[in-house]
Amino acid sequence: MDPLKLENQLCFPLYAAARGIVKLYTPFLAEVGLTYTQYITMMVLWERRQVGVKELGAALYLDSGTLTPLLKKLEKQGLLTRARSAQDERHLVVTLTPQGEALREKALQIPARMGECVDxxxxxxxxxxxxxxxxxxxxxxxxxxxxxxxxxx
Amino acid sequence: MDPLKLENQLCFPLYAAARGIVKLYTPFLAEVGLTYTQYITMMVLWERRQVGVKELGAALYLDSGTLTPLLKKLEKQGLLTRARSAQDERHLVVTLTPQGEALREKALQIPARMGECVDxxxxxxxxxxxxxxxxxxxxxxxxxxxxxxxxxx
DNA sequence: TAAAATTAAATTGCACTTGATTTAATATGA
DNA sequence: TCATATTAAATCAAGTGCAATTTAATTTTA
Missing domain, CATH: 1.20.5 (Single alpha-helices involved in coiled-coils or other helix-helix interfaces)
Incomplete structure (x- = not known):
């Protein structure tokens, strides 16, 4: 068995399926104005309302290099606010806004619609x-x- | 059950695991001078020696927007050549070079080393x-x- | 306590991905 | 056959991801 044959890899279908699933989400997410990464970020906020960038990164397996510009965009859209913690100014705390909370209602239909795509x-x-x-x-x-x-x- | 809770998603661990696996590959692939996308591209060439961009894209689920710049880089590294098909000038044919073939020997150790990372x-x-x-x-x-x-x- | 170490974000540079558009070549059909 | 449609790459803009560095704040420790 050739270890360098594409069909013998476990990693490749993982990589391809992940991109494929994100692509399936894209049109549904476009309706609510989010990308996939923004969507899972909002998911954490819908659960916790307030979260530090560090914890957010731990939850999503992403670092500040990805999150910083993404959070700035979501802030500009009015879905969240960003503020330094008073206790420790190194920490940046992200908080859901009422607009962000309202978006949750629109997003609620997405999981079911995605479910129909996958059998x-x-x-x-x-x-x-x-x-x-x-x-x-x-x-x-x-x-x-x-x-x-x-x-x- | 909250459909918008991160831990209730099937898509999220797929997305996170795919990135994680690619990250595990990175140091091994750096030793042979490839990124993960370049690695799976070379895999197709090691199997077929010659392939059109279209078929390559079908095999990897990638389009010319990703492949064109990537193939140019691999060409610059001397691992493959790019040439228009004489039969149909719209088709660009990619061919493995002896250097590209030689790289296969160095890459052969990678799958086993990756296997040790995953139990x-x-x-x-x-x-x-x-x-x-x-x-x-x-x-x-x-x-x-x-x-x-x-x-x- | 003042210097050194650590921590958290931000920044920078590079490499994808994707959707949309453009360009060039080939196939189709009135 | 010539205009039209189709196809294949290339190009472009926007958005990630990640490694490495930088900056600012806080701890640790000599």
Whole structure:
């Protein structure tokens, strides 16, 4: 078995399916004026109302290099506010605005419409979900040990 | 169950795991001077030696907007050549060079090293592989029907 | 406590991705 | 056959992602 054959890779369908799913979301998200990354950012805010950039990055596996310009855009759209924490000025706190909260109602129809695009049984979806989070967990471990090794050197 | 909660999404771990895996590849690929997208492009060339941009895009689910600049970079590195087809000048044919072929030997160690980073049983990997290709297949169908509907309108 | 280390965002540079448009070549049909 | 339609790449604009560096604030420690 050729280890460099595209069809023998597990990573490639993961990479391709992820882009494909985001592409499926695009027209639905365009109706509410969001990109996919903006959408998952808003999801965190709809859950927590207020969150630091650091925690947001931990939740989404994204760093400030991606989040800073994205949050500035969402602020400009009036969906959130950005302000330094009074306790620790290094922390920037992001807060949902009433407009941002209102957008949630419009977004509520999106998951169901996406669901119609994907035909997996509940069991298949559950299995996939579990395997993906297993992978994510292992990758977090990897990043941490790499980090520690780097600090030691 | 809140449909807009991050942890209730199937798409989010897919998106995050795909980026995470590519990040794991990065240091290994840096040793052979490739990015992940360049790596899977070379994979197609290692299999076929010669391929049109159109077929390459079909194999990788990428369009000329991504591939054109990427192929120019690989050409500049001497790994492939780009030339218009004599039969049909609209087609650009990409061909592996001896240097590109030689790079394959260096890349051969990468899949095993990546495998060490991910701890899934053969059965789990097979299940994940199957589900991801099932998703990819459904998304292809979606894109095609959307395309047809658009052409009709 | 003052210097050194650490932390959190922001910034910068590079490499994608994608949608939309443009350009060039080929195929079609009145 | 010549205008029209189609096809394939290339180009362009906008939005990520990420590594590396910088800046500002806070801790730690000698």
């Amino acid at each position: 997996l049984s509940a069991e298949e979806a559950g299995t996939l979900y579990g395997l993906l989070y297993k992978l994510l967990g292992q990758m977090e471990d990897r990043q941490e040990t790499a980090k520690l090794e780097q600090d030691r050197g | 899934l049983s053969a059965e789990e990997a097979g299940t994940l592989y199957g589900l991801l290709y099932k998703l990819l297949g459904q998304m292809e169908d979606r894109q095609e029907t959307a395309k047809l509907e658009q052409d009709r309108g």
